[in-house]
Amino acid sequence: MPKVAIDGLCVDAAAGSTILNAAEQAGISIPHFCFHPAFSPEGSCRLCLVEVEGSPKLELACATVVREGMKVVTASAQVREARRGVLEFLLAEHPLDCPICDKAGECRLQDYYHAYGLTEGVFDETKERREKKVRIGEKLLLDRERCVLCTRCVRFLTDVTKTGELAVVQRGVRSEVATYDGERVRTPYAGNLVDLCPTGAITDTEFRFKTRPWFLERRESVCPLCGRGCNIFVDSHPGVPRVPGSANVYRIRPRFNADVNGHWICDYGRYEYLRALRPATRSRLMWRGESHGVEMSWDKATALVTAKLRAVLETKGPERVAVVLTSFLTNEEFYLIRRIFEISQGVRRVFFADPQPGTADAFLLTAERAPNRKGAELLGFEPRPVVLGKLEESTDFIFIFGTFLADLYSSQEVSRIFDKVQTKVLVATNPEALAFRADFVLPAVPTAGKDGSFVNADGRIQKFSAAVRPSGDARPEWAILLDLARALRPDEEFFGGFRGVPDIFERMTAEYPVFGALR
Amino acid sequence: MMADLILTRGLKSEPSVRLSAYLERGGYQALRTALTQWTPEKVIDEVKTASLRGRGGAGFPAGLKWSFVPRTTDKPKYLCVNADEGEPGTFKDRFLMTHDPHLLIEGAVIAAYAVGIHAGYIYIRGEYEAVARRLDEAIAEAYAHGVLGKNILGRGFDFDLWVHRGAGAYICGEETAMLESLEGKRGVPRLKPPFPASVGLFGCPTVINNVETLACVPMIIRKGAAWFLENGRPKDGGTRLFSLSGAVQKPGVYELPAGTKLREIIFVHAGGLKPGAALKAVIPGGLSAPVLRADEIDVPMDVDALAAAGSMLGSSAVIVIDAATPMLSVLEKVAKFYEHESCGQCTPCRIGTSWIRRVVKRMIEHRGKAADLDLVLRLATNIKGRTLCPFGDAAALPILSIVRKFRTELEASLHSAGEKSFDA
Numbered sequence: 029m030p031k032v033a034i035d036g037l038c039v040d041a042a043a044g045s046t047i048l049n050a051a052e053q054a055g056i057s058i059p060h061f062c063f064h065p066a067f068s069p070e071g072s073c074r075l076c077l078v079e080v081e082g083s084p085k086l087e088l089a090c091a092t093v094v095r096e097g098m099k100v101v102t103a104s105a106q107v108r109e110a111r112r113g114v115l116e117f118l119l120a121e122h123p124l125d126c127p128i129c130d131k132a133g134e135c136r137l138q139d140y141y142h143a144y145g146l147t148e149g150v151f152d153e154t155k156e157r158r159e160k161k162v163r164i165g166e167k168l169l170l171d172r173e174r175c176v177l178c179t180r181c182v183r184f185l186t187d188v189t190k191t192g193e194l195a196v197v198q199r200g201v202r203s204e205v206a207t208y209d210g211e212r213v214r215t216p217y218a219g220n221l222v223d224l225c226p227t228g229a230i231t232d233t234e235f236r237f238k239t240r241p242w243f244l245e246r247r248e249s250v251c252p253l254c255g256r257g258c259n260i261f262v263d264s265h266p267g268v269p270r271v272p273g274s275a276n277v278y279r280i281r282p283r284f285n286a287d288v289n290g291h292w293i294c295d296y297g298r299y300e301y302l303r304a305l306r307p308a309t310r311s312r313l314m315w316r317g318e319s320h321g322v323e324m325s326w327d328k329a330t331a332l333v334t335a336k337l338r339a340v341l342e343t344k345g346p347e348r349v350a351v352v353l354t355s356f357l358t359n360e361e362f363y364l365i366r367r368i369f370e371i372s373q374g375v376r377r378v379f380f381a382d383p384q385p386g387t388a389d390a391f392l393l394t395a396e397r398a399p400n401r402k403g404a405e406l407l408g409f410e411p412r413p414v415v416l417g418k419l420e421e422s423t424d425f426i427f428i429f430g431t432f433l434a435d436l437y438s439s440q441e442v443s444r445i446f447d448k449v450q451t452k453v454l455v456a457t458n459p460e461a462l463a464f465r466a467d468f469v470l471p472a473v474p475t476a477g478k479d480g481s482f483v484n485a486d487g488r489i490q491k492f493s494a495a496v497r498p499s500g501d502a503r504p505e506w507a508i509l510l511d512l513a514r515a516l517r518p519d520e521e522f523f524g525g526f527r528g529v530p531d532i533f534e535r536m537t538a539e540y541p542v543f544g545a546l547r
Numbered sequence: 548m549m550a551d552l553i554l555t556r557g558l559k560s561e562p563s564v565r566l567s568a569y570l571e572r573g574g575y576q577a578l579r580t581a582l583t584q585w586t587p588e589k590v591i592d593e594v595k596t597a598s599l600r601g602r603g604g605a606g607f608p609a610g611l612k613w614s615f616v617p618r619t620t621d622k623p624k625y626l627c628v629n630a631d632e633g634e635p636g637t638f639k640d641r642f643l644m645t646h647d648p649h650l651l652i653e654g655a656v657i658a659a660y661a662v663g664i665h666a667g668y669i670y671i672r673g674e675y676e677a678v679a680r681r682l683d684e685a686i687a688e689a690y691a692h693g694v695l696g697k698n699i700l701g702r703g704f705d706f707d708l709w710v711h712r713g714a715g716a717y718i719c720g721e722e723t724a725m726l727e728s729l730e731g732k733r734g735v736p737r738l739k740p741p742f743p744a745s746v747g748l749f750g751c752p753t754v755i756n757n758v759e760t761l762a763c764v765p766m767i768i769r770k771g772a773a774w775f776l777e778n779g780r781p782k783d784g785g786t787r788l789f790s791l792s793g794a795v796q797k798p799g800v801y802e803l804p805a806g807t808k809l810r811e812i813i814f815v816h817a818g819g820l821k822p823g824a825a826l827k828a829v830i831p832g833g834l835s836a837p838v839l840r841a842d843e844i845d846v847p848m849d850v851d852a853l854a855a856a857g858s859m860l861g862s863s864a865v866i867v868i869d870a871a872t873p874m875l876s877v878l879e880k881v882a883k884f885y886e887h888e889s890c891g892q893c894t895p896c897r898i899g900t901s902w903i904r905r906v907v908k909r910m911i912e913h914r915g916k917a918a919d920l921d922l923v924l925r926l927a928t929n930i931k932g933r934t935l936c937p938f939g940d941a942a943a944l945p946i947l948s949i950v951r952k953f954r955t956e957l958e959a960s961l962h963s964a965g966e967k968s969f970d971a
Binding site for chain 2: 069070071072073074075077085086088091110113114116117118120121150151152153154156176177195196197198199200201202203
């Protein structure tokens with residue numbers, strides 16, 4: 029552990045760490061464009077130059093490994109002058125179209141120039157004109173005037189995806205990032221280029237001109253679209269009064285987790301989950317019963333569903349009840365289901381309807397396209413796929429979570445079977461696919477809307493909190509289930525004490541200690 | 548003192564480039580001596596003692612460079628001969644390769660033997676097409692004669708040598724950009740460390756030497772380090788090939804001991820200035836070297852003396868500028884060259900050289916402003932010492948020196964240019 033002094037602060041740096049790492053450890057930030065922790069140092073932006081005692085020239089903070097006793101100064105007049113010089117150069121060739129740039133507000137060039145630049149504007153020459161709208165990928169646009177040539181994008185495709193679609197071509201001031209003739213960035217991880225780009229050079233057509241970054245709230249969550257459980261940020265707009273639709277999720281971005289997804293997420297997660305989080309219609313409680321058109325409330329719905337369920341349980345027995353689950357449920361929800369249906373009521377007919385497995389891509393995306401199959405298994409569920417025919421026989425009440433039945437069976441088949449079942453309760457986030465056959469539709473929030481935990485494909489438990497507000501009537505499944513449990517057995521104290529997901533988790537862990545032992 | 552000729556001694560009487568002529572001049576004797584009588588360590592020691600410094604521009608001691616390469620490694624090691632010779636004003640390596648290709652080959656094989664290398668590339672600038680052909684012919688002769696290839700001179704040492712032509716980028720004369728280019732990539736410099744001696748071509752330990760540097764090696768082996776030192780300076784042994792160009796009577800390549808006075812080179816060897824011309828300035832070491840005024844030429848041409856004089860020996864290319872040449876036009880040539888050749892990888896060089904060039908172009912086109920010279924100084928200062936590779940300094944230093952040393956003239960031309968522009 030070399031001891032180094034950075035701006036007079038003594039730092040016990042890890043062996044082999046760079047000045048930049050050691051400074052960050054000491055809470056001193058050193059500006060940089062080309063350096064990214066996922067790549068080896070490039071040393072080309074020249075913004076991170078710092079003073080090292082005994083060195084005649086300024087040294088690269090990103091590439092210089094600390095030595096015992098090293099003395100570093102990150103804010104001397106010489107360092108500040110060097111930074112100003114680099115930023116002045118970059119701004120001289122920059123289009124300064126910040127008012128219409130998607131990156132404005134979260135742009136490193138803006139932030140650094142404001143913090144370290146602020147030079148007198150003396151550039152009196154004509155700027156190089158470059159292409160401003162080059163389609164380099166399905167959803168990627170490249171603005172070459174905004175590019176600072178940090179080559180993070182190039183290196184991501186060379187070092188991480190190893191697909192190498194981008195390169196720097198031409199030289200000198202005419203250097204530019206380009207694909208090979210007529211080619212496009214085709215890697216299913218292309219969206220990461222937008223996050224990597226320190227300026228507005230690479231923008232995402234899904235986000236472009238839709239909102240301004242400073243309106244967005246950044247919340248942490250976990251992507252539920254495969255067994256990886258990539259850590260994400262869900263960026264949403266809290267909404268402007270009187271502007272319909274302004275409250276919305278605008279983008280999904282990777283959140284660093286060295287053990288799960290590193291700095292990246294796949295495009296499937298990024299764009300498909302975004303779509304899932306932007307429902308076309310507001311979630312509504314629905315009951316297709318005798319009192320059509322009557323205003324529904326959760327209290328009323330819970331009472332009605334409970335009454336129907338109790339009737340079946342008491343008159344016909346638990347063998348006439350079936351439950352169809354999905355691996356999108358959290359551990360806590362699985363636990364409640366296990367308590368309510370299996371332990372408390374003796375319901376044994378539990379099935380799973382999950383998305384069809386896809387192909388694993390040998391990077392992040394797993395073949396499993398649901399987030400919590402492992403969790404279901406740990407709670408003792410056997411995630412056997414639902415067979416519609418088995419529901420047909422002797423079922424009077426069916427509780428369905430999720431709509432993946434519609435992926436497995438045609439609507440005719442579903443209708444045929446469901447016609448024979450007296451009460452169908454659907455709990456789903458986007459219920460349209462099955463809603464037409466359900467008696468009750470209880471709208472649920474997506475993963476991003478609730479607290480909970482998943483166990484990913486590698487057996488890692490990941491807790492998350494609600495990142496977006498519920499839309500319409502939607503509520504988390506755990507809350508729906510708790511209400512149902514309390515209505516079903518008002519005398520039972522077991523469910524009464526749960527105030528939220530942490531309580532359920534604690535109780536679950538006491539019963540299933542494996543959850544406490546997971547990383 | 549009239550020194551011995553080391554590099555060009557045989558060429559005055561024996562103009563043939565054939566192997567037979569080279570052998571008659573004693574060619575490949577040094578290789579035989581090294582392979583049969585000397586250990587690799589002894590070769591390195593002798594080259595160190597001879598104070599052979601790199602002739603490419605940086606002047607790094609060659610023996611020391613060789614000793615940085617690990618003796619034992621599980622990777623192959625490579626020798627790269629830097630024959631890119633892109634430094635404006637420099638044409639000495641072309642002279643050597645054209646007139647005595649085997650001298651380079653012999654030096655390369657000895658260097659390879661000293662470091663334990665079995666494969667080498669001569670990276671030659673693309674424009675030297677005829678020279679590359681000549682090298683290929685000489686290499687074929689050398690293979691046939693058993694001084695290249697397997698089991699050289701029956702001593703069990705193998706060394707293969709190829710010629711690789713560059714594609715016209717000045718930056719590929721920078722050693723790590725050359726390695727990138729040799730690997731088939733875009734020629735841009737690498738971040739150092741690691742240095743090529745440990746991580747070089749294809750990630751393997753690599754020695755990179757200039758043509759002239761390697762050409763000195765056979766005579767160091769034949770005549771010894773002491774003799775080599777006698778023909779140079781204590782810390783800068785041997786003779787040097789000076790490329791003389793510009794307003795002199797006899798431009799060309801001159802082999803003279805390191806330390807010969809610049810004045811002597813210009814006025815004695817190169818015959819002085821052209822009739823009627825008066826000396827204004829000299830660029831002593833290729834375009835990257837800071838300019839010297841006419842009153843600064845009593846400087847010995849060795850690495851340390853020129854550094855002390857605020858310039859550099861560089862590639863020993865002496866560009867003589869006469870009084871009739873406007874310094875603004877010199878400045879424009881310099882600015883244009885470095886803007887054109889900047890690889891574009893790092894910010895200060897990419898944008899700085901281009902900005903300076905545009906300002907100078909404006910000055911040439913009579914659109915200069917009073918603040919322009921200070922602006923050029925500031926921009927060059929913001930490049931100097933802050934780039935990824937030595938190119939930034941190579942661009943900034945001559946520009947700084949021209950503006951500082953000829954400021955009065957430049958201001959006058961700015962002023963008169965302004966008047967002209969007003970008249971027009």
